[in-house]
Amino acid sequence: MDSSIFLAAVFIFGAGFSLFVLLISSIISILYNRSMRWWKHLFNFSNYTIMITGASAAYHLFGGNTGLFDSKNLYAYMIALAVYFLTNVFLVGFYYFLLYKGVLYEIIKAILKDAMFAYLSTLLLSIALVILINNANTFGLFLFLAIAMLLSHAFRQLFKMYHEMSAKANTDQRTGLYSHSYFEEKLDEYMKQAREKDSDLSLVMIDLDDFKKYNDAYGHPQGDRLLAFFGQFIKEECEPLQLFAARYGGEEFSIIMPGFASDSAKDFIDKLRKKINDTPFEGVEVLPHGCVSFSAGVMAFHKDTYDKSQLIDCVDRALYKAKSKGKNTVCIYGEESEIPQRLEHDINEIEQHIKIFLSKDVYTFKHSKRVFSYAVDMADVLELNEADRRLLVLGALIHDIGKLEIPRDILNKKTKLTNEEWEIVKKHVQWGKEIVMVTDKYKDLVPLVELHHERYDGKGYPYGLKNIEIPRLARMLCIIDSFDAMTTERPYQKTKSFVEALQELRACSGTQFDPELVGYFVRYIELKRGIDHAPGA
Known part of the structure; x- marks a missing residue:
């Protein structure tokens, strides 16, 4: 006018x-x-x-x-x-x-x-x-x-x-994020723009861990407050970067990330996950992780992705993979090493045993799954034959099975263990050996279960073996096990970064760890994580 x-x-x-x-x-x-x-x-x-x-x-x-x-x-x-x-x-x-x-x-x-x-x-x-x-x-x-x-x-x-x-x-009225239908509409637009401009685009699917358990414990009104809290958290983190965050349905959320490749998207979501882990919320102590946590799947858009349903399906698979690894983790679609089909049955069978940890100690379950993933990759790096590949992969998956015998209060203790409690913890390798020996099929895994805490300098347990007295695959498992323990995230606790953990491996090479195998593992992590090679290493 x-x-x-x-x-x-x-x-x-x-x-x-x-x-x-x-x-x-x-x-x-x-x-x-x-x-x-x-x-x-x-x-x-x-x-x-x-x-x-x-x-x-x-x-x-x-x-x-x-x-x-x-x-x-x-x-x-x-x-x-x-x-x-x-x-x-x-x-x-x-x-x-x-x-x-x-x-x-x-x-x-x-x-x-x-x-x-x-x-x-x-x-x-x-x-x-x-x-x-x-x-x-x-x-x-x-x-x-x-x-x-x-x-x-x-x-x-x-x-x-x-x-x-x-x-x-x-807009989803419960969380303040965009709605599912609007997400579907905008995903088409973002995919079209990424294809035309040849730019990066990643899609993330997030599932709030154990939400049903929280709902059952406190009722739906409190569950709705948790959803609103989590939605607002995602919104505040995404808006400054102009990321499109929506409630996909129930306790599932989606984030469209223009300008992000899969690795940078995973890094952002991992930081988001750790931040929410460390953010208090009423009643979350009843959850297995003792905090608000989520699992997430990530996939980068490719020009040959012809339809949004194809992209969503792949991200869903990555999310399922993250949940199967014990939750509170992020997986990129397709980044996992392929498992030989002949091993899949044994892996599935052993996984059923270690799933007991989900009710007793979720961290041991997740640790076993991560060590297993590293072992699958290291089997390729070391060019192991079929028999040794099986031993390393299955041994990594079951190596901490003896911890089932450790009392729950010791296993989940957040403060420093007493000498008596530490002696109990050290017995898990022998208890693990006894559990594995029950089944003839897996007796050959005993050396990895029993000896993965032996040290290269002879100061480990249970026998104080040193150097080549320790089987080579047990020496390799010791490195993988220690690296993951150093980098394992727990709520409200500081952990070592990958770079700091690699520095620790180098510092202990020749004392705690086999120096040759440390070299293989360090180069593998540097290549996988895109870490610059340290001078003099």
Whole structure:
């Protein structure tokens, strides 16, 4: 509506009077809308000044005469409006380009598409105002302003209603995140943009661990408060990076991460996971991890991903993998080493045994799964034959089975163990040997179960073996076991980073660990995690 008045003033009184009207209007706007930042007022004033000046110049250049309405000036009216319109589109487009980046051409094209009808209306209204003033003088201006104010108020109410309804449809009321349906819609858009621009894009699916157990313990109202708390947490972490976070359904959440490759997405989600682990919330001590935790799957978008359902399905599989590893972890789709089919039956059988830890000590279960994953990779690094590969992989999975015999209060103790308690813990290798010996099928795993705490310098337990007296695969397992113990995250506790843990392995090479095998393992971790090789290592 204000553009109609500015243009009408240009046509009847000239640019000078129109700019005077703009100045008065801007002063009123500043006094009325004090919450708006000063630079936005300045931008609007500058924008309108350029538009009015350009439209006036075009009007006179194409034969328009200042004064009352003349049908002979119709062509000049249209040219003036076109200049006014295109100037505004370019200036606003450039503003959004600076503010939100993106491609200037795409931004301007979108504004042109959406604003064409509005500016056509502006042309008609500005000419209508000129005619009203021509025929009714001051009363015509008063009549136009009255109609303009009523229409403006009606449109404002309609826009407000539309935005409120749109916000409700696109927002999950429980968590404040975007809704599932809006997520599906936006994922298509993000995939299209990533394909066209050849840019990185990752999708993350998150599942709040053991939510049903929390719900059963405290009831649905408290469960809803946990969902709201977690949703707000994700929103606050994602919004500064312009990541799209939505509630996928139930206790599942999704995050669309433009500009993130799979590794950088995993690093971000891992930091998010650790932060929520360390954030207190009422009643979470009943959960296995003793804190709010989640499992997550990550997958990077590829150009050959033809459909969003394909991407979501792959991320779901990565999420399932994270949950199967004991939860509170993040997995990238396809990053796990392939397991030979002939080993899968034995692995599944042993996993059933160690799942007992889920009810007694979830950390030992997760530790066993991580050590197993490292062992699968190291079997390739060491180029083990089929028999040795089986021993290392299965031995890694079952190496701590003896901890089932350790009393729960000792196993889960957060403070330092007494000497007596430590002696009990050390017996787990012998108890593990007895458990494994019950089944003839797995007797060959005994050396790895019994000897993975022996040290290269002979100061380990249970027998104080040293150097090559310790089987090579048990020496390898000792390195893997120690590395994972150093880097294992627990809520409210500081752990070593991968770089710090590698430094510890190098420092203990030749004393606690086999130096040759340390070299293999360090190079493997550096390559897998993209860590720069340490000088002199």
